[in-house]
Amino acid sequence: MGILERKQRQMEETRNTILEQSWQIVEEEGWQALSIRKIAEAIEYSTPVVYKHFESKDAIIEEFTKQGFGLLAEKLKNAKIQHDQPDQQLIAISHAYWNFAFNHAKHYQIMFGLGIPTCEMIHGIDEMKKVNDLMLSSIEYAIESGKNLDADSHLKLRTFWSILHGLVAIEMLSARNCADTALQTLDDAMEGFIKALTT
Amino acid sequence: MGILERKQRQMEETRNTILEQSWQIVEEEGWQALSIRKIAEAIEYSTPVVYKHFESKDAIIEEFTKQGFGLLAEKLKNAKIQHDQPDQQLIAISHAYWNFAFNHAKHYQIMFGLGIPTCEMIHGIDEMKKVNDLMLSSIEYAIESGKNLDADSHLKLRTFWSILHGLVAIEMLSARNCADTALQTLDDAMEGFIKALTT
DNA sequence: TACTTTTGCTCACAGTGTTATTTTTTATTA
DNA sequence: TAATAAAAAATAACACTGTGAGCAAAAGTA
Numbered sequence: 001m002g003i004l005e006r007k008q009r010q011m012e013e014t015r016n017t018i019l020e021q022s023w024q025i026v027e028e029e030g031w032q033a034l035s036i037r038k039i040a041e042a043i044e045y046s047t048p049v050v051y052k053h054f055e056s057k058d059a060i061i062e063e064f065t066k067q068g069f070g071l072l073a074e075k076l077k078n079a080k081i082q083h084d085q086p087d088q089q090l091i092a093i094s095h096a097y098w099n100f101a102f103n104h105a106k107h108y109q110i111m112f113g114l115g116i117p118t119c120e121m122i123h124g125i126d127e128m129k130k131v132n133d134l135m136l137s138s139i140e141y142a143i144e145s146g147k148n149l150d151a152d153s154h155l156k157l158r159t160f161w162s163i164l165h166g167l168v169a170i171e172m173l174s175a176r177n178c179a180d181t182a183l184q185t186l187d188d189a190m191e192g193f194i195k196a197l198t199t
Numbered sequence: 200m201g202i203l204e205r206k207q208r209q210m211e212e213t214r215n216t217i218l219e220q221s222w223q224i225v226e227e228e229g230w231q232a233l234s235i236r237k238i239a240e241a242i243e244y245s246t247p248v249v250y251k252h253f254e255s256k257d258a259i260i261e262e263f264t265k266q267g268f269g270l271l272a273e274k275l276k277n278a279k280i281q282h283d284q285p286d287q288q289l290i291a292i293s294h295a296y297w298n299f300a301f302n303h304a305k306h307y308q309i310m311f312g313l314g315i316p317t318c319e320m321i322h323g324i325d326e327m328k329k330v331n332d333l334m335l336s337s338i339e340y341a342i343e344s345g346k347n348l349d350a351d352s353h354l355k356l357r358t359f360w361s362i363l364h365g366l367v368a369i370e371m372l373s374a375r376n377c378a379d380t381a382l383q384t385l386d387d388a389m390e391g392f393i394k395a396l397t398t
Numbered sequence: 399t400a401c402t403t404t405t406g407c408t409c410a411c412a413g414t415g416t417t418a419t420t421t422t423t424t425a426t427t428a
Numbered sequence: 429t430a431a432t433a434a435a436a437a438a439t440a441a442c443a444c445t446g447t448g449a450g451c452a453a454a455a456g457t458a
Contacts, residue, residue, distance in 0.1 A: 166365020
């Protein structure tokens with residue numbers, strides 16, 4: 001009675017095909033272009049068949065999210081175990097993280113729900129420049145007043161903005177409204193930033 | 200011949216109504232729920248009328264993006280001018296930024312294309328914990344090896360992750376593939392972080 | 399071969415952004 | 429004021445989307 005096993009196998013096979021074809025669509029046309037109908041066409045089945053394997057479109061995307069985090073964990077681990085010293089480990093991890101984000105940009109995008117909507121338009125918005133200038137002048141002022149006069153203000157601006165956005169994004173995504181620890185994190189990060197900025 | 204002026208005025212009026220009603224929909228039901236048809240119903244006109252005022256749905260969203268950055272600039276400025284010292288300015292700016300992000304979460308979300316797709320599901324993914332643990336152990340190791348033994352490793356973990364994600368997100372959104380400065384920013388931020396972690 | 403189960407398909411519903419066509423309203427001229 | 433030209437708005441349609449109900453065909457079982 002290998003008949004059940006065969007069915008199981010076929011089931012898993014089409015499941016994998018769905019995932020593979022979905023990924024191909026995403027890689028070629030982006031997340032917006034991923035649709036059940038397109039998947040169905042790619043696997044050469046009708047649309048309801050897709051629902052036999054995945055409860056919804058979101059379930060498919062969730063699968064990729066898991067894949068992404070799994071892959072990230074792997075990359076970080078590989079980077080980490082090549083160093084003994086903790087600071088070197090952290091730097092290696094940060095580089096591995098960075099590389100993952102851009103080598104697997106499509107994965108990273110769903111993992112953190114990023115850049116789907118208005119990716120091009122953010123560039124070239126006048127109002128953004130105001131924010132930039134505002135931050136920049138304070139940073140330049142801080143550099144002048146400190147002991148690290150060689151610091152690159154534009155570099156520091158990017159760092160400043162990144163830290164802020166990173167905190168906000170992570171906090172919003174984790175969605176556990178624990179305002180206390182969040183603000184603590186903010187001040188902690190700021191302390192480190194300002195210290196590095198002025199000494 | 201005030202007839203043209205009146206038309207101009209009416210044009211602007213409905214344009215504002217579109218923006219107002221759109222915003223109400225977004226506030227009440229989120230960005231996903233914003234549709235041209237819903238807007239049309241809200242302003243009590245047919246759908247093509249909306250296209251007389253905005254070229255596309257994206258154009259409407261872009262309007263809110265501009266609004267958002269304008270408002271952010273205002274808030275940051277107000278925070279800044281209340282302090283003379285640069286480090287205090289930066290902290291005030293960071294707090295103002297933080298408050299803006301959460302007091303105007305809907306604005307912030309489109310400004311940085313955040314959280315639209317899979318906001319709830321990110322919580323509770325097993326693979327994510329692996330990444331967490333990996334980073335955490337290195338951070339704990341660094342704290343042990345350093346001089347700042349009282350550092351909160353979980354707090355530092357959040358900071359670490361936030362810095363990384365912030366850098367990536369900002370880099371991806373700005374989309375100017377200037378890999379050199381980006382990596383510089385990364386190392387700069389890491390240097391500051393590690394310094395604060397161990398001293 | 400006859401029956402049952404499973405599998406996959408067609409069709410439909412309720413949406414979406416966007417646009418061509420037609421109708422209605424408004425303004426201008428005779 | 430009535431006829432005509434122009435502008436405005438509505439209807440309807442196109443090409444999509446996710447999702448689900450109901451039916452036909454194939455596969456397995458007796």
